[in-house]
Amino acid sequence: MIMNNQKENIPNHVAIIMDGNGRWAQKQEKPRKMGHEEGMEAIRRVTMQASKRGVKVLTLYAFSTENWKRPPQEVHFLMQLPIRFFDRFVPELQKNNVKVNMIGFEEKVPKSTKKAISKAMDQTKNNTGMTLNFAFNYGGRAEIVKATQALCEKVLKNELTSTDITPEHIEEHLFTHSLTPYQDVDLLIRSSGEKRLSNFLLWQNAYSEFYFTDLLWPDFNAKIFDEALFEYQKRQRRYGAL
Numbered sequence: 001m002i003m004n005n006q007k008e009n010i011p012n013h014v015a016i017i018m019d020g021n022g023r024w025a026q027k028q029e030k031p032r033k034m035g036h037e038e039g040m041e042a043i044r045r046v047t048m049q050a051s052k053r054g055v056k057v058l059t060l061y062a063f064s065t066e067n068w069k070r071p072p073q074e075v076h077f078l079m080q081l082p083i084r085f086f087d088r089f090v091p092e093l094q095k096n097n098v099k100v101n102m103i104g105f106e107e108k109v110p111k112s113t114k115k116a117i118s119k120a121m122d123q124t125k126n127n128t129g130m131t132l133n134f135a136f137n138y139g140g141r142a143e144i145v146k147a148t149q150a151l152c153e154k155v156l157k158n159e160l161t162s163t164d165i166t167p168e169h170i171e172e173h174l175f176t177h178s179l180t181p182y183q184d185v186d187l188l189i190r191s192s193g194e195k196r197l198s199n200f201l202l203w204q205n206a207y208s209e210f211y212f213t214d215l216l217w218p219d220f221n222a223k224i225f226d227e228a229l230f231e232y233q234k235r236q237r238r239y240g241a242l
């Protein structure tokens, strides 16, 4: 139960690793694709609940740079999901003043998928409510390498000296710079019992609280989301200080 008198202790940025879709389908003796379909419904449920609770940014790990290793037919199916997601949910996102954002690399992503994502970002760009941020073709180490390369370029052009480089310089070159001032994750949630970070927002998760649930993503719902918020509210946060 959310302690409403602590409304001010709602995490600004919640990030979710949405695991368990394939296992869910297996348990239901349904095709794997049904797990992904049901997983999109879970995204809708959690997006509405996070927006209602006053979360500023909700980041969802939809496709990692490592996922390209999956069978080609599964990758092709996954690349269609953003198109289907927005076809189905943009009206409800608009109604709830939700703004769409995407972080990740454009390389290898089909044009039709990129077009659907850009269209949804454009349609919702003036919304002032929660940002629904999809990590798509995203990898934490690749993101830090990209930032490092950009800063090396600046040093080589004498626009910067190496000793002047600060954490802020790195953050300016991460995908999440567009989420300022909420680029750091406050609460990371991972479903299906896995207890790993899996190359997700490595820099931005430096001080985040972790909440793990054995529930499979398609079974995730508003009640479990509130339980994660309640757990967050109960924890004292020290940022390394006493």
Ligand SMILES: Cc1cc(N2CCCCCC2)n2ncc(-c3ccc(F)cc3)c2n1
Binding pocket: 018, 021, 036, 037, 039, 040, 043, 062, 063, 078, 079, 081, 082, 085, 086, 102, 117, 134, 136, 217
């Ligand atoms: C690859 C993939 C898989 C995917 N699943 C369904 C949800 C469970 C997790 C895995 C499968 N979903 N669900 C929504 C998207 C998406 C991605 C980008 C975007 F801008 C809008 C929606 C998505 N993308």
